[in-house]
Amino acid sequence: MIRIQDVSFTYKDEKHPALKEISLEVPEGGFLGIIGPAGAGKTTLARAIGGIVPHHYPGDFYGRITVNGMDTVDSPLTEISRAVGTVFQDVESQIISPVVEDELLYGLENFGVTREEIPERMDFALEKVGIPELKERSIASLSGGQRQKVAIASVIALKPRVLLLDEPTGELDPRSSRQIFTLLKSLNEDLGITVIVIEQKIMLLCEFAKQLAVMSEGKIFRQGETREVLTHAEELEALGVNCPRVTTFSRLLAARTGRELPVCVRLEEAENLARGLMK
Amino acid sequence: MIEMNHVSFAYGGEGPSVQDLSFRIEKGEFTAILGANGAGKTTTVRLMDGLLKPTAGKVLIDGADTAVSPVSQRARRVGYLFQNPDRQICKNTVREEILFGLRTVRGDEGEEALQKRAEETLRDFSFTGEEEPFSLSRGQRQRVALASILAVEPEVLILDEPTTGLDYRECCHIMDRIRRMNEEKQVTVIMVCHDMEIVLDYARRALVMAGGKLLADGGVPEIFRDRELMERSSILPPQMIGLSLRLGAGFEQADSPESMADAVISKMAGGKAK
Numbered sequence: 001m002i003r004i005q006d007v008s009f010t011y012k013d014e015k016h017p018a019l020k021e022i023s024l025e026v027p028e029g030g031f032l033g034i035i036g037p038a039g040a041g042k043t044t045l046a047r048a049i050g051g052i053v054p055h056h057y058p059g060d061f062y063g064r065i066t067v068n069g070m071d072t073v074d075s076p077l078t079e080i081s082r083a084v085g086t087v088f089q090d091v092e093s094q095i096i097s098p099v100v101e102d103e104l105l106y107g108l109e110n111f112g113v114t115r116e117e118i119p120e121r122m123d124f125a126l127e128k129v130g131i132p133e134l135k136e137r138s139i140a141s142l143s144g145g146q147r148q149k150v151a152i153a154s155v156i157a158l159k160p161r162v163l164l165l166d167e168p169t170g171e172l173d174p175r176s177s178r179q180i181f182t183l184l185k186s187l188n189e190d191l192g193i194t195v196i197v198i199e200q201k202i203m204l205l206c207e208f209a210k211q212l213a214v215m216s217e218g219k220i221f222r223q224g225e226t227r228e229v230l231t232h233a234e235e236l237e238a239l240g241v242n243c244p245r246v247t248t249f250s251r252l253l254a255a256r257t258g259r260e261l262p263v264c265v266r267l268e269e270a271e272n273l274a275r276g277l278m279k
Numbered sequence: 280m281i282e283m284n285h286v287s288f289a290y291g292g293e294g295p296s297v298q299d300l301s302f303r304i305e306k307g308e309f310t311a312i313l314g315a316n317g318a319g320k321t322t323t324v325r326l327m328d329g330l331l332k333p334t335a336g337k338v339l340i341d342g343a344d345t346a347v348s349p350v351s352q353r354a355r356r357v358g359y360l361f362q363n364p365d366r367q368i369c370k371n372t373v374r375e376e377i378l379f380g381l382r383t384v385r386g387d388e389g390e391e392a393l394q395k396r397a398e399e400t401l402r403d404f405s406f407t408g409e410e411e412p413f414s415l416s417r418g419q420r421q422r423v424a425l426a427s428i429l430a431v432e433p434e435v436l437i438l439d440e441p442t443t444g445l446d447y448r449e450c451c452h453i454m455d456r457i458r459r460m461n462e463e464k465q466v467t468v469i470m471v472c473h474d475m476e477i478v479l480d481y482a483r484r485a486l487v488m489a490g491g492k493l494l495a496d497g498g499v500p501e502i503f504r505d506r507e508l509m510e511r512s513s514i515l516p517p518q519m520i521g522l523s524l525r526l527g528a529g530f531e532q533a534d535s536p537e538s539m540a541d542a543v544i545s546k547m548a549g550g551k552a553k
Contacts, residue, residue, distance in 0.1 A: 037446040145316050171316075171473075173316045175315060240448030252537060253544070274539075
């Protein structure tokens with residue numbers, strides 16, 4: 001369980017707070033999507049959950065964040081990073097080894113995993129992410145999508161209870177993006193890992209995330225179950241957050257027919273809605 | 280006009296990145312280049328700009344071969360917006376950034392004319408000119424990069440993933456601006472883009488690539504309606520086209536939430552889809 005209570009944060013030397021009185025709870029095994037316009041504070045919130053704020057980025061921090069009961073301000077960053085695995089927006093800045101298996105090994109050795117356990121963990125992570133054949137490949141020879149998977153595998157190998165990803169599909173094509181989200185779903189459902197994703201690809205995010213938090217100007221503007229949040233589409237669009245086109249479609253149908261219709265999040269739902277109306 | 284004649288290219292020590300590409304792009308077109316990661320899209324647009332020279336075949340910009348034409352000549356005609364604006368921006372203020380491009384490409388017009396052009400561009404993009412590019416958001420930096428390219432008034436605009444990392448509002452702002460240039464000034468736009476909703480909203484023609492080869496060339500909606508092509512090129516069509524394909528006959532023209540809602544309602548009333 002991640003509990004964020006009245007958190008405000010202002011980066012050192014900045015006048016305006018990046019986070020303003022944020023309160024949010026993510027249950028164990030939750031899958032939270034964070035959306036919002038640029039400058040809303042999404043990355044800062046992710047940094048705060050991972051303890052990087054204020055440990056690495058100093059500033060004025062108020063309130064309290066606990067991850068599985070561990071206070072992210074009082075606990076050492078090394079302890080927090082055992083619980084929270086982070087995949088950064090820029091994967092290039094995260095990968096430091098020239099070969100895939102060395103990249104996984106680096107984290108495992110730093111976490112003090114025993115020599116006997118390392119091969120098992122490495123194979124598990126590569127298998128789970130679906131890239132066992134890349135184990136001995138050089139990082140330079142990999143595509144953007146493959147590198148993204150390596151970054152996720154190197155975090156999975158550390159067996160975190162929380163996986164935090166900042167725009168993990170930014171440079172990926174639609175099919176690779178979907179593969180990454182399918183992988184996150186499987187980690188969430190099969191291993192019970194809590195997943196928190198910041199993402200601009202709203203259609204994909206809404207299809208996979210169980211909960212959404214919409215941020216604007218350092219605040220949580222709205223939070224709740226994904227479908228419930230999308231019922232406030234007009235408010236979101238006014239903030240500069242678009243909704244999936246199937247959601248807009250179902251809203252338009254409801255408005256134009258004067259009927260109470262469900263909010264669609266997935267393509268199949270829109271198809272069923274249309275077929276039901278045309279019967 | 281840009282013409283690719285049997286163009287191939289291989290990076291040193293590797294197999295060909297693109298193979299035997301042949302197509303023409305006419306003045307005033309708005310073309311998207313689609314394909315999975317590694318399909319050869321960025322290599323293709325770099326060849327079209329002359330940033331890369333073909334290892335076989337010819338690239339002609341208005342008849343001039345990029346392999347021999349001087350960079351200065353091409354730079355006036357073709358503006359290239361990189362995926363990452365930080366690879367482009369090199370000055371400490373937005374005004375200096377815009378002037379840098381102008382002085383490099385249009386230095387022969389004289390400083391007074393360039394200053395005037397820079398001020399017009401700043402006004403147009405709502406910058407004061409004093410902003411420090413690297414203290415701006417990613418979306419704003421992308422706008423700085425675009426402003427400095429458009430100030431030069433290129434005839435061709437090449438955009439490599441122009442909306443990556445931008446939020447929806449920034450994305451619309453940038454793309455609307457590009458569409459205006461295309462429609463009002465007949466600037467030819469060639470765009471690599473992974474966001475199929477953006478492609479559907481803005482581009483009129485699509486080139487589909489896979490494995491370094493050109494698989495298809497056609498109108499955007501028609502391309503997205505080709506299920507077999509989508510499968511072969513690992514592209515997922517935009518949501519409304521995906522829905523129209525699922526619903527079948529009578530929904531071929533429905534490619535937006537509005538037109539789809541209209542089509543469904545007309546079927547409810549027993550009539551034909553619009």
